[in-house]
Amino acid sequence: MSDKPKVAFYWCASCGGCEETVIDLDEKILDVVAAVDIVFWPCAMDMKYSDLKAMDDGEITVSFINGAVRTSEQEHIAKLLRRKSATVIAFGSCAVMGGIPALANLKNKKDIFERAYLDSPTNVNPGGVVPQEESEVDGYKLTLPEFFDTVYKLDDVIDVDYYMPGCPPTPENLANAVQSALEGFLPAKGSVLLPDKSLCVSCDRNESKPDDITISQVYRLTEVQADPEKCFLAQGIICMGPATRDGCDYPCIKGNMPCTGCFGPVSEADQGARMIASIGGIINAEKEGDIADVVNNIPDPAGTFYRYSLSSSILGNQRKEK
């Protein structure tokens, strides 16, 4: 084995889009592979957990872990990787803030299992079978990892050195992070490896924003033809720019789609709360009925404003009236 720095990639509860970012490095990936040894990457290479277990503690230079922590298997591997790695980077929105899987935190395990395996109209499940952690088939005991009640972000489970949100992070973000890690130019532990300002600051359409921006009605993208030059909020289309971190080079907005907030909030902020403050403040209505008209057109505020960051919300998880 060479003495090149060792890098690992792992996925927990995620879609695989973050792995796609690695592939999207294109020919730059050749430079990465020339500079480092990829020692563990279950998505793309054949490796066993036992190979990882056999490594020395701290032997891996950097681990990029993407995905939220939903099952006991993910927790186990995250902890194992933490032990074997000098540096752990929470890679992608799910690892940083729970991401899309964390929307399930508005429900609990019981609700999810009932809906997915029993109640859904497309199900045919006469025996009412739901996944069991242990079951016996032909005298063999089969086991599955535990499905947690809550979707955790990575730093709920292990110590994380750096954060890189994004759904997925851009290849540029990744290339910069790898470069800095290899050259030893990483900032203070716990930093987010992206600028700490909101997307609106660098958005092209910021110029088109009126001084006193107001919305009299909220529209979905299917209801209006979005002006490709004008600020989305000024058009009454929900754009998460005000509460979202910069650093993505706004590809969505360039494609005439509003920001959905995948880079998460800036430091010390709660994305959903900031959006409530932002959208609530610009509703152009005086009477209760008019305000209700606008609010009714935002049918799912928690899912819209915390689309990627529910695990890092102040109220983060499910809480129920007794």
Add this chain to the structure above:
Amino acid sequence: MNNFEPKIVAFVCNWCSYAGADKAGEQKLDYPANVKLIRVMCTGRVDPQFVMRAFRVGADGVMILGCHPGDCHYRNGNMKTLRRFRLFEKMLEQFGINRQRFFLDWVAAGEGKKFQEVTTEMTERVRNLGPLEIKGFVEREVG
């Protein structure tokens, strides 16, 4: 007999509702000690994060009390709060927080009596709902 004493955080604006609370004091009107006042310059200053934080750290109810519409010292801070509040209470419900735990009303500087009424009613409402059940997040399953 219900022995539960709810914890209620009330954000009151400096110009109207805090003065209204003061008025209640001048008039020797009692209001429940469950209500803890936090004075802000304007209800428009009440960041939704403050409210969420209050619920997170143990408040059973949160009130925002400000100037009547048209009376805002800063022209329209209270109206901005009203619009935020309508959106916010809808979102808090998704998190499982009953709408009755979150309350907005207007109390003018002279309305000591109204201050007494809204705080008493809020306390009774929340008392009837019982404690806000917080299911620990990280503590629950993963050490």
